[in-house]
Amino acid sequence: MSLLRVENLCASYGASQALFGVNFTLAEGEVLALMGRNGMGKTTTVKAICRMIPSTGTVQFAGQDLHRLPSFRAARLGLGLVPEGRRCFASLSVAENLIAAARPGPWTTARVCAFLPRLGERMGQRAASLSGGEQQMLAIGRALMTNPRLLILDEATEGLAPLIRAEIWATIAALKRESGMAILLIDKSIRELAQVADSAAIIARGKTVWSGAMADLSADVSEQYVGV
Known part of the structure; x- marks a missing residue:
């Protein structure tokens, strides 16, 4: 059974729609990489999951519909967020x-x-x-x-020096190894993501365009939707 299930997630900022159908699932103890180029909807997806912005579709966590909950009650179910910008x-x-x-x-x-x-x-x-x-x-x-039961890290290594980035990645790997908690990762480094993530979902223009095991992510798909 999935810990987090996201289906046909749509969200807007006022009159501007940002998400048009995001889909992925995350199991207990799994590390999932949420990938895509800048501005494609990754952080908006996190905000919708954490109930920071209105959304439609399905966001189910630990068997509960998060759309029915305010953000503080969603967090109390076990959502731990490391936000972009610290x-x-x-x-x-x-x-x-x-x-x-x-x-x-x-x-x-x-x-x-x-x-x-x-x-x-x-x-x-x-x-x-x-x-x-x-x-x-x-x-x-x-x-x-x-x-938390699910730790969400939104661009946890952005803007940091290479040595510090390596330290953060080592910390994430240790969390996976020692804690057993589920982790949702957003980052631009495909190489580091591949070393810790079990699965991945790629977002382009507010929609999921690929999802599956990280080991099955081809270089062609990665270059098409994630590469600069």
């Missing part, structure tokens, strides 16, 4: 950012700091004083503190 609480300390998101479960402040040691070294620092890579780690740690 969006840490700049004036709060690292510790306060983590505590603000905490919900009961195995991911505690101590476990997050053990998993992301750099956060443990900076618990008293304000988020605004952290480097870009450290802020991204904080955004991941904050999402883990919600104890």
Whole structure:
């Protein structure tokens, strides 16, 4: 049984329609790469799943219809979001950012700091004083503190130096290996996605144009819909 089922998802920003039929499923413990060029609807899909924008179609999570729920209740079902642009609480300390998101479960402040040691070294620092890579780690740690069943990472490596990008990818691989949670990934790096993703769905012009096992994604399809 699928943990997340998205069927014929359509969404608009005012009078401008952005999604015209997005379809994919994600199982417990699976890592799915949501792929496509810039502006094709990936982040809009995430916003629709998380109930940040109105949408139609089917978005079913853990057997519940998310369209019936406000965003905060959808999140409480187990949606953990690492948003594009990080969006840490700049004036709060690292510790306060983590505590603000905490919900009961195995991911505690101590476990997050053990998993992301750099956060443990900076618990008293304000988020605004952290480097870009450290802020991204904080955004991941904050999402883990919600104890999600599904972790959504929207462009988690965007704008970071190569060494920091490699560290983020290592963190994602460790989460897959050690946590068993489902993960939905948006990123531009096909090579890194291929190393961690079990499956993929490609969006072009607001519609799913390909979905399947990551191992079955051909170079031709990748070049047609994802390559620059």
